[in-house]
Amino acid sequence: NHYKDNSVSITKEKMHYYFITGYVFDVGSNLKIKPSVLMKAAEGAPLQGDASLNFLIYDKLTLGAAYRWDSAWSAMAGFQISNSLFIGYAYDMETTDLKNYNDGSHEIFLRWELFNNSKMLTPRFF
Template identity: 30%
Template sequence: MKKTIILIALLLLTSSSLLAQQESIITFYRNHLNLVNPAYVGVEAESSIQSSIRSQWTGVENAPETQAFSFMAPLGEKKFSLGLSFVHDKVFIEKQTFFAIDLSYDVKLSDKLDLFMGVKVGGNNYEVNTSGLQTYNFVVDPSLQSFSRFNPNIGMGFYLKHEKYYVSLSTPKMLNTQRAKNEDGYATVSTDRVHFYMSSGYNFELSSSVDLLPSVIVRYVNGAPFSSDFTATTIFNKKFDLGVTYRTDNSLAGMVKIAINKRLQLGFAYEYMMQRQLLARANNTNEFYLKFNL
């Protein structure tokens, strides 16, 4: 059973222990907030498509990879907005894909203040595929069984928007779901717990052409420590963004985003893991971001 312990330990290391989270982490969270908060699909009051590709710990075989896609568009008189969100995660022998439909409604509190309320309806397909594992026996180990499950889910969120600041509070998956975990060297089925997200930011106008946008996102799930991203972004002429993010999971990232024209934006984030001793062979993380206004 030694091989089983080693393989499951690797699975646990890459998917749970270092991140202490069960859901995806995106460095461009402020631009992709509808992945965790369905209310955000109505905030920009325009139709757009966004996508992110994140390759974590380059240099480590089968390291975590995330692809995220979202669409949002106003409906009718722009009180209602509709969106789609899609996230695919792959790490070692684990794969999970979450797809949801988002709907938000705008409540105007004052001339400068809006409250968006949103619901998310979708499901998550989770797989553990052990067929690709290399073992040292000719006989198939009965403890290495593949696992696949589809879990429907719902979520909700609130987004308070002012011309100078925003506050976001959400839980994208309110129902408990099942996945695999390591328990004393054996793969067992466990229940994912509900995640909560809080984000806030403020826009400081430094000059007619330069804005400073500090923001934070806090992730919480019962049984795991808080995880927070603190971000400061400087925007030049509303066309060029330069920022830095510190994550309390001990990583530091630099970000750049460029508006190619009125429709197309491209971004790149390079993340440095500050505790390299946790995974000595791991290099850093690359994340690419694209937004297209329809």
């Protein structure tokens, strides 16, 4: 047993790199489509890539789905409660052999923008 033997473990922090890109397409007066791609790299780990597609309806309701290459898929829904408060739900399911050991994960998330600047020229959607 690792703990009974009083062995020493040494861990090193690894540098992580993230690259994200996306665009918001105005499809109509009440619909925006937001595709995005996220690439993640860490020293000693394989490259990971995510692709997602979100729909923003009436600037209030967000529905979307994502796929993590050879790893998982997810779906999400969210609602803009006020100018500074957004709440949402997401479900994530493994596509690897880990799916035999869990039923996916459920997440409830809350985004609260403390300094809401209405004059912002390039709002951050990603």
